[in-house]
Amino acid sequence: MKRILVLILALAVVLSFSAVNAAETLNGAGATFPYPLYSAWAYEYSKVTGVKLNYQSIGSGGGVRQIVSRTVDFGASDDALKPEDVEKDRLLQWPQVIGGEVLAINVPGIKSEEMVLDVETVCKIFLGEIKYWDGQKIKALNPSLKLPYKDITVVHRSDGSGTTAVFTHYLAEACPVWKEKVGEGKSVNWPVGIGGKGNEGVANYVKRTPYSIGYVEFAYAKQNNLTYTLLKNPAGKIVKPTLETFAEAAAHGDYAPKKHFYTWVTNVKSPNAWPIVAATNILVAKEKVEQNKRVVKFFDWAFSQRGDELAKGLVYAPLPWSLKNKVRAYWKEHGIY
Amino acid sequence: MNFFKKRNPVDLTFSFITGIASLSVVLIVIGILYVLLKESSLSIERFGFIKFITSVDWDPVKESFGAAAALYGTLVTTILALIIAIPVAIGIAIFVTEVAPNFLKGPVGVAIELLAAIPSIIYGMWGLFTLAPIMAKYVEPFLKRTIGKLPLVGILFEGTPLGIDLLTASTILGIMIIPFTASISRDAFNLTPSVVKESAYAVGATKWEVVRDVILPYSKLGVFGGVVISLGRALGETMAVAFVLGNNNQITSSLLDAAATVTVKLANEFTEADKDVYLSSLYYLALLLFIMSFIVLAAAKFFILKAERRYQR
Numbered sequence: 001m002k003r004i005l006v007l008i009l010a011l012a013v014v015l016s017f018s019a020v021n022a023a024e025t026l027n028g029a030g031a032t033f034p035y036p037l038y039s040a041w042a043y044e045y046s047k048v049t050g051v052k053l054n055y056q057s058i059g060s061g062g063g064v065r066q067i068v069s070r071t072v073d074f075g076a077s078d079d080a081l082k083p084e085d086v087e088k089d090r091l092l093q094w095p096q097v098i099g100g101e102v103l104a105i106n107v108p109g110i111k112s113e114e115m116v117l118d119v120e121t122v123c124k125i126f127l128g129e130i131k132y133w134d135g136q137k138i139k140a141l142n143p144s145l146k147l148p149y150k151d152i153t154v155v156h157r158s159d160g161s162g163t164t165a166v167f168t169h170y171l172a173e174a175c176p177v178w179k180e181k182v183g184e185g186k187s188v189n190w191p192v193g194i195g196g197k198g199n200e201g202v203a204n205y206v207k208r209t210p211y212s213i214g215y216v217e218f219a220y221a222k223q224n225n226l227t228y229t230l231l232k233n234p235a236g237k238i239v240k241p242t243l244e245t246f247a248e249a250a251a252h253g254d255y256a257p258k259k260h261f262y263t264w265v266t267n268v269k270s271p272n273a274w275p276i277v278a279a280t281n282i283l284v285a286k287e288k289v290e291q292n293k294r295v296v297k298f299f300d301w302a303f304s305q306r307g308d309e310l311a312k313g314l315v316y317a318p319l320p321w322s323l324k325n326k327v328r329a330y331w332k333e334h335g336i337y
Numbered sequence: 338m339n340f341f342k343k344r345n346p347v348d349l350t351f352s353f354i355t356g357i358a359s360l361s362v363v364l365i366v367i368g369i370l371y372v373l374l375k376e377s378s379l380s381i382e383r384f385g386f387i388k389f390i391t392s393v394d395w396d397p398v399k400e401s402f403g404a405a406a407a408l409y410g411t412l413v414t415t416i417l418a419l420i421i422a423i424p425v426a427i428g429i430a431i432f433v434t435e436v437a438p439n440f441l442k443g444p445v446g447v448a449i450e451l452l453a454a455i456p457s458i459i460y461g462m463w464g465l466f467t468l469a470p471i472m473a474k475y476v477e478p479f480l481k482r483t484i485g486k487l488p489l490v491g492i493l494f495e496g497t498p499l500g501i502d503l504l505t506a507s508t509i510l511g512i513m514i515i516p517f518t519a520s521i522s523r524d525a526f527n528l529t530p531s532v533v534k535e536s537a538y539a540v541g542a543t544k545w546e547v548v549r550d551v552i553l554p555y556s557k558l559g560v561f562g563g564v565v566i567s568l569g570r571a572l573g574e575t576m577a578v579a580f581v582l583g584n585n586n587q588i589t590s591s592l593l594d595a596a597a598t599v600t601v602k603l604a605n606e607f608t609e610a611d612k613d614v615y616l617s618s619l620y621y622l623a624l625l626l627f628i629m630s631f632i633v634l635a636a637a638k639f640f641i642l643k644a645e646r647r648y649q650r
Binding site: 058059060061062064151153158159160161162182183184185186187188189190194195196197201204205208209 | 394395396397398399465466469470473497499500501579580583584585586595601604605606607608609610611
């Protein structure tokens with residue numbers, strides 16, 4: 001009898017603790033791309049405030065589904081929901097941090113930031129129309145490089161992914177043939193190439209397969225020392241992928257609070273902007289005002305200088321100052337700031 | 338109800354509890370089938386049955402889906418894996434039961450069972466980082482140079498060897514199912530009455546003759562059972578294959594080409610399937626796999642039962 005009493009007491013103590021904890025934990029789910037950053041932010045934030053963040057990186061699609069069914073406090077998605085979908089599911093949406101994608105290549109003798117490509121060439125390579133590395137178009141862009149007469153092996157993602165959504169949008173926007181033949185989305189029907197699972201799959205195949213090309217998140221390429229190319233942007237300038245050129249693209253985006261910040265920032269017409277850039281977004285349920293205030297507190301802290309430092313350390317580009325203010329105004333307007 | 342009478346209450350409770358336990362399995366299977374049917378109803382309505390399983394389309398952008406390529410990939414990898422695994426597994430079983438000295442039997446048996454305990458994600462990572470490069474650099478170019486030059490079979494080895502293909506996936510699958518076939522075959526071999534074996538040896542049969550003419554006929558049902566269990570595992574294996582198959586939705590004659598299986602498609606695309614029809618089609622695929630595994634296992638069970646009956650006569 002005594003034992004049972006002790007057991008019940010212990011159980012009560014444990015349960016009450018978890019009840020307290022539940023109030024101090026933010027539950028989120030969604031995109032895998034910003035996961036390392038969100039956990040870095042969460043770690044620092046819990047040191048400052050004691051509030052914990054439980055973020056499950058189950059993929060953007062899963063994140064959207066979970067916030068629509070209201071099982072989490074916030075969802076995270078790499079591609080922004082259309083304004084009508086945000087309204088229909090009674091959500092709020094804002095951009096949180098910016099990422100860029102690069103074309104990783106493996107051509108023996110060519111180093112990072114040596115080869116130049118433009119969207120038309122990339123499009124033709126991924127359509128299978130440019131088959132060899134010394135193709136006319138590549139040669140014209142790189143007159144000083146020694147290009148081999150070798151088959152190009154295209155590597156793409158085999159799993160559905162926000163990375164693919166951004167990359168195919170970049171192609172579809174500037175390349176009509178791509179739009180008509182393949183289209184854009186998280187997974188598409190690839191005309192050529194082999195599929196790698198996740199960023200690590202693509203990176204691994206590109207690293208291992210000579211004369212291959214693939215698209216990966218810049219952070220991923222950087223951390224794994226992949227060879228990547230420069231790109232010619234719509235302004236006709238050749239740009240390097242850096243946090244500055246990513247932020248420049250975001251600064252020229254048509255971010256409107258009225259549209260819940262739905263926009264694309266690929267192929268932005270600024271001479272200093274990298275062409276394959278996207279913001280990753282946060283979604284919350286409109287009616288849960290008190291909950292959202294806590295979520296916003298966290299993400300507002302992430303907009304701080306310390307938050308930006310953490311982001312840059314992990315090769316993510318913080319939002320430009322003007323856009324942060326727009327987001328804050330949006331929070332105020334909806335009474336969650 | 339003679340069954341319940343004359344039984345003490347403890348016994349009755351016990352049979353009740355065990356009864357519920359076994360009934361729950363049946364309920365779970367029915368529940369899964371129900372959910373699969375319900376979730377795939379949208380896709381079934383849109384594409385029908387015949388059109389879905391014969392179409393090679395898989396285009397999420399244009400919302401046109403078909404299962405032919407995935408089903409083909411599943412069948413090819415499974416059959417190839419069995420071809421690779423069965424001879425090795427039976428060899429292992431014969432070695433352990435008949436050939437190996439006593440002090441080796443234990444360690445080899447444990448090693449086989451350990452192989453079965455490795456999680457499939459580890460096979461996948463190993464396949465991606467270790468096996469695929471070996472296949473691409475040595476095995477596949479060698480096959481291309483030798484068998485690939487022959488007429489008819491040559492068609493199986495066309496294309497650039499990249500290591501991300503049906504052959505690599507089947508090899509991994511084969512390695513994964515070896516322990517199942519091997520340990521069940523071993524148990525079956527052990528069931529051969531030693532009297533029969535000893536009589537064979539007594540009339541001067543060699544080890545090879547004993548294995549071929551006594552043990553194998555005696556235990557073929559058990560071996561077959563082991564093969565069926567491996568078959569079930571190979572049909573549903575996901576993570577190990579997902580890493581090395583590439584998920585290309587195509588029907589290809591070459592084993593050196595990327596392809597897709599049902600489970601690989603599910604693992605790769607489920608999390609990001611954003612349209613209703615897309616998600617529903619993935620459920621439809623799962624339903625087809627469910628039915629396919631069910632039919633295969635049921636057929637196998639049927640043959641075993643039939644053979645058993647003939648055997649008893």
